[in-house]
Amino acid sequence: MSISKQNREASDDARINELLADDIQKELSFKIRRLPGNLVLRFQIVNVVLLALEITLIISNNVQTLGFWASFVTTSTRYREAVKRTRLIYAIYPTSLDRYHLWRGWIVPSALAGGGYIAMSLLCLRHELYHWKPDLLQHYFETVHASRLGRLVPQSWLAYCFRIYERKHKAYMAKHIQRRAALRDSAQFLKIVRVVSFNLLISILALLLWWLLLLRTKIEADDPLTLPLSYVPPLQGVVWYLCNDFFxxxxxxxxxxxxxxxxxxxxLLPKPIARRLHxxxxxxxxTHHRAKANLGVAAWYCSPWEQLLFNLFPAFIGPLLTQVIADMAGVEDIWGTKLVTLYVxxxxxxxxxxxxxxxxxxxxxxxxxxxxxxxxxxxxxAACNFGTMGFFDWLHGTKSSIPAADSSAWKAQRDRQAALWEASRRSGIALTEEQMTVVKQPDHSTEWVVKDT
Ligand SMILES: [Zn+2]
Ligand SMILES: [Zn+2]
Structure with missing residues (x-):
């Protein structure tokens, strides 16, 4: 068969899958199958988890007590008693501290927030394992294979590892937003770990201060088991979020x-004060803007002042403020800050x-x-997007439309890719290389701002 005939047949096959994918994308069953993934993509994982927690609260308050919170409190209390019985704590712990409820007001939230930060950082770091170009890795594999020790390892094992890496690298490239590398070298990574560890320590101390301030209000610290009314956490969440975004x-x-x-x-301010403030x-x-490309673990890579002013204060002020207002209005039983809401x-x-x-x-x-x-x-x-979820950016016109456009383009590519795979399954015709790599990050490298901090 001539090469031109082969090319024509391949392009006909590709066209069959494209036409079939067009029809599949119109099918209701396809849209329903895509819905869960697209909803998570639209609302993001944290909001999805918050929604799931709210549903369990509604069920617990109105249908049947699920008991998750009670079992969490019981387990936490058991651990507290075990810690208090250890020789060291038993020797130094004055019982007069009991009235401050330091375990449930300071230790547990510190463990949840700090543990959450560390666990999520580690989860997100795994992507960075795949940022080497496969050609470079192949060179290393060949070097390993040529070495005396490497000759003992079967070639097929190395090739297998290489293929896995190549696949992961492709996925990494398809999802990494910037083409820049987030890390220069291991020394830079260790510096990030050092600074973030120090900021975690500061955060734990600031959390203690925050709890001691909350204790000066009428916060319910003695009875952690009572759940809030179902409508309270979402409304408090909105107020706390607005406080957080404002500050x-x-x-x-x-x-x-x-x-x-x-x-x-x-x-608004006299010029010298405005200049000094800026x-x-x-x-x-x-410090936080150490590099233009981001890295999860470096979220709290910043000066201690920034950690206190930009990260902790905005998050702490909302629950304190609503508790003070609830106390003044005499509605703290309903609108006071409950421990469970605080932890979440x-x-x-x-x-x-x-x-x-x-x-x-x-x-x-x-x-x-x-x-x-x-x-x-x-x-x-070009500087933009100074807020967290975007309310004040929207208000002041500092919100860029680029991320939303990128997101919807990416979602459309994911839907198209899924439809093409389904088309290939139905037609029995393999996808072309181009059809297998529909999902690509929008590339803004040509618009990159070269200006340094
Ligand atoms: Zn940042
Ligand atoms: Zn910034």
């Missing part, structure tokens, strides 16, 4: 905006910080918004 957005925006007549804060906030925030909030805040910095778009998590912020950080004309 994160404005200092962050000031840190990135040069104090000229266009900057909003220059019209300089202090920018200085505190500069603080853990979600820590995990969300990591998820915003993964630099890696997946069905579970799309950090495109904050990724673009890092990419354009200190360019006064």
């Amino acid at each position: 994160y957005f404005y200092p962050h925006w000031i840190a990135h905006s040069i104090p000229d007549e266009d900057a909003f804060y220059c019209n 300089s202090l906030l920018r200085q505190a925030h500069k 909030w603080i853990t979600a805040a820590a995990v969300s910080s990591v998820l915003a910095h993964t630099g890696y778009r997946s069905v579970w998590n799309d950090p495109g918004k904050h990724d673009l912020h890092h990419e354009r950080a200190f360019d006064p004309k």
